[in-house]
Amino acid sequence: MTRKRPNYLAGLGSLVWLFVVGLPLYVMLIATFQTRADYAANGPLGFPTDFTLDNYLDDLNDGFTHYFLNTVFVTVCVVGIVLLLVPPLAYAIVRSDGRATGRVFRLFLLGLAIPSQAVIVPMFYLIDEAGLYDNLIGVILPTAAFAMPVCALILTGVMRDITSELYEAMTVDGASSWRIFLQLVLPLSKGGLSTVVVFSALQAWNGFLFPLVLTQSSQNKVITMGLYDFQTEHGVDIPGLLAAVVLSMLPILFVYLFARRALVQGLMGVGGK
Amino acid sequence: MTTFTASAVDSGKETRGQRRTGRPVTGVGRPGFAWAAPAAVFFGLFALVPLLLVVVLSFTRWNGLGSPEFASLKNWTKLFDDPVMVKSLWLSLLLTVLGVAVQTPISILLGVWAAGRQRNRAVLSAIYFVPLLLSVTAVAVLWRAVLDPNFGVPSQAKWLFGDGNLFGAQTSALGVLVFVSTWQFTPLHTLLYQGAARAVPQVLYQAAQIDGAGRVRQFFHITLPQLRNTIVTSTILMVVGGLTTFDTVLILTQGGPGTDTTNSAYYMYQKAFKSFDFGMASAIALLLVLVASLVSLVMVRLSGYDKMRSTMEGV
Numbered sequence: 228m229t230r231k232r233p234n235y236l237a238g239l240g241s242l243v244w245l246f247v248v249g250l251p252l253y254v255m256l257i258a259t260f261q262t263r264a265d266y267a268a269n270g271p272l273g274f275p276t277d278f279t280l281d282n283y284l285d286d287l288n289d290g291f292t293h294y295f296l297n298t299v300f301v302t303v304c305v306v307g308i309v310l311l312l313v314p315p316l317a318y319a320i321v322r323s324d325g326r327a328t329g330r331v332f333r334l335f336l337l338g339l340a341i342p343s344q345a346v347i348v349p350m351f352y353l354i355d356e357a358g359l360y361d362n363l364i365g366v367i368l369p370t371a372a373f374a375m376p377v378c379a380l381i382l383t384g385v386m387r388d389i390t391s392e393l394y395e396a397m398t399v400d401g402a403s404s405w406r407i408f409l410q411l412v413l414p415l416s417k418g419g420l421s422t423v424v425v426f427s428a429l430q431a432w433n434g435f436l437f438p439l440v441l442t443q444s445s446q447n448k449v450i451t452m453g454l455y456d457f458q459t460e461h462g463v464d465i466p467g468l469l470a471a472v473v474l475s476m477l478p479i480l481f482v483y484l485f486a487r488r489a490l491v492q493g494l495m496g497v498g499g500k
Numbered sequence: 501m502t503t504f505t506a507s508a509v510d511s512g513k514e515t516r517g518q519r520r521t522g523r524p525v526t527g528v529g530r531p532g533f534a535w536a537a538p539a540a541v542f543f544g545l546f547a548l549v550p551l552l553l554v555v556v557l558s559f560t561r562w563n564g565l566g567s568p569e570f571a572s573l574k575n576w577t578k579l580f581d582d583p584v585m586v587k588s589l590w591l592s593l594l595l596t597v598l599g600v601a602v603q604t605p606i607s608i609l610l611g612v613w614a615a616g617r618q619r620n621r622a623v624l625s626a627i628y629f630v631p632l633l634l635s636v637t638a639v640a641v642l643w644r645a646v647l648d649p650n651f652g653v654p655s656q657a658k659w660l661f662g663d664g665n666l667f668g669a670q671t672s673a674l675g676v677l678v679f680v681s682t683w684q685f686t687p688l689h690t691l692l693y694q695g696a697a698r699a700v701p702q703v704l705y706q707a708a709q710i711d712g713a714g715r716v717r718q719f720f721h722i723t724l725p726q727l728r729n730t731i732v733t734s735t736i737l738m739v740v741g742g743l744t745t746f747d748t749v750l751i752l753t754q755g756g757p758g759t760d761t762t763n764s765a766y767y768m769y770q771k772a773f774k775s776f777d778f779g780m781a782s783a784i785a786l787l788l789v790l791v792a793s794l795v796s797l798v799m800v801r802l803s804g805y806d807k808m809r810s811t812m813e814g815v
Contacts, residue, residue, distance in 0.1 A: 323532060
């Protein structure tokens with residue numbers, strides 16, 4: 228930066244924004260450590276007088292452990308499908324000289340613009356016809372499909388950065404597409420692959436519309452559905468509700484601490500110039 | 501998104517062109533279409549087929565049981581005779597315009613500020629990022645609790661919030677929706693602008709300083725023009741997101757009071773999964789997609805983004 232004096236106005240603005248972001252998170256956290264009576268007496272801005280973990284324990288006993296496991300299952304499967312299908316796709320888009328792969332890429336880019344609401348009615352129809360209604364598989368398949376365009380965009384970007392000399396060298400050595408893919412492309416795309424894992428996991432973990440419309444029974448509830456039902460059924464138990472919100476985001480925060488770079492770079496890459 | 505299509509396809513052509521120069525293109529050692537086929541089939545089945553199907557369903561009558569019956573243009577004529585539908589379209593547009601108007605200035609300023617390299621900025625941007633990690637559900641549930649008429653913050657600050665029931669009147673309920681979306685999505689746009697602001701060549705600022713331009717002039721004459729492409733990308737994301745806002749409405753206001761916050765995306769959900777009028781719901785869904793693509797297309801054309809006019813002019 229060539230600027231000389233500090234920009235106090237901008238610094239002040241950024242602190243205001245910190246307050247806007249931080250205050251609700253603070254209200255949420257302190258509420259979860261109070262009993263309901265305490266919260267009603269102190270109000271949302273008061274400090275807890277009786278520290279308690281009961282809200283968390285109640286939630287965990289109240290089905291959230293089960294919703295958690297369902298969400299983990301959905302997330303692992305979605306990430307698995309994406310990892311299995313998207314790297315070969317990106318490899319073909321970058322290295323194939325056929326016209327068909329170019330068209331496929333354009334279709335995936337078109338897919339970036341399709342909001343999931345637009346297809347939810349036909350999706351309900353198709354999943355029902357396939358006999359997958361109220362089945363976690365029925366949630367996994369569309370969630371994976373809708374995570375694919377962004378992942379394809381990220382991975383093609385990464386694979387384009389591998390210099391063609393490397394590809395040529397391996398081709399001269401007589402390596403097959405398979406060997407080039409396994410020994411050159413995959414190892415050199417590690418950064419992109421981790422972005423894709425974090426990104427698709429985030430989408431699967433936070434998914435709402437597909438589970439809302441495609442599942443029904445409490446046995447097949449994922450954690451976002453658990454939150455939604457908790458709010459409609461026991462909306463007055465605010466400490467319990469907010470504890471459930473915190474529980475739902477803990478794994479994500481944990482991942483964020485370790486994979487921040489991958490996530491931020493992926494998002495910047497998608498929207499950049 | 502049309503922008504992505506334009507940018508990525510163009511760069512695709514470029515690399516392929518470069519590869520062709522100077523060396524013969526042979527299929528040896530190159531992956532064939534088979535490598536792309538599994539992903540293409542999967543994506544086609546679960547994203548493109550439903551998109552085609554929604555067009556078909558919009559011309560049918562179907563209540564979810566049995567099979568859809570052909571109904572010609574009935575859904576479409578009903579759509580524009582339905583006062584709630586017309587109102588919901590206006591509300592969608594209003595929410596979108598307000599969302600863009602509030603989020604864009606905040607995220608540009610924050611993004612440009614965060615592009616600086618100081619350590620405190622990195623820490624703050626990491627904190628700003630947190631709302632983006634939460635699901636829309638979690639955010640909506642959190643704010644519903646914080647703004648609860650009986651137990652929330654407004655009940656304690658009546659001097660500021662009146663009777664404390666922000667969900668009871670149209671203006672305040674719409675305000676809550678705009679505010680909550682801003683809270684959640686400003687970090688994403690900040691991040692986009694941060695990336696773009698870092699890519700602005702420092703030479704430009706140095707030259708401006710020699711010419712004696714102050715900070716404000718540098719911002720308006722260098723930073724903003726250089727961010728042009730990102731402004732288009734970010735605005736299109738906001739428009740598509742704004743038009744399709746659904747979970748936030750469902751959890752925060754249920755479209756109420758009355759139908760005062762019923763936007764089209766929420767109305768579509770109600771038509772489909774509460775009134776079981778899947779034909780009508782498909783028509784609304786299609787209308788939303790058409791409006792969103794039209795707006796994106798117009799923006800891309802007007803801004804010259806599709807021609808990829810360089811922002812490096814004069815460097």
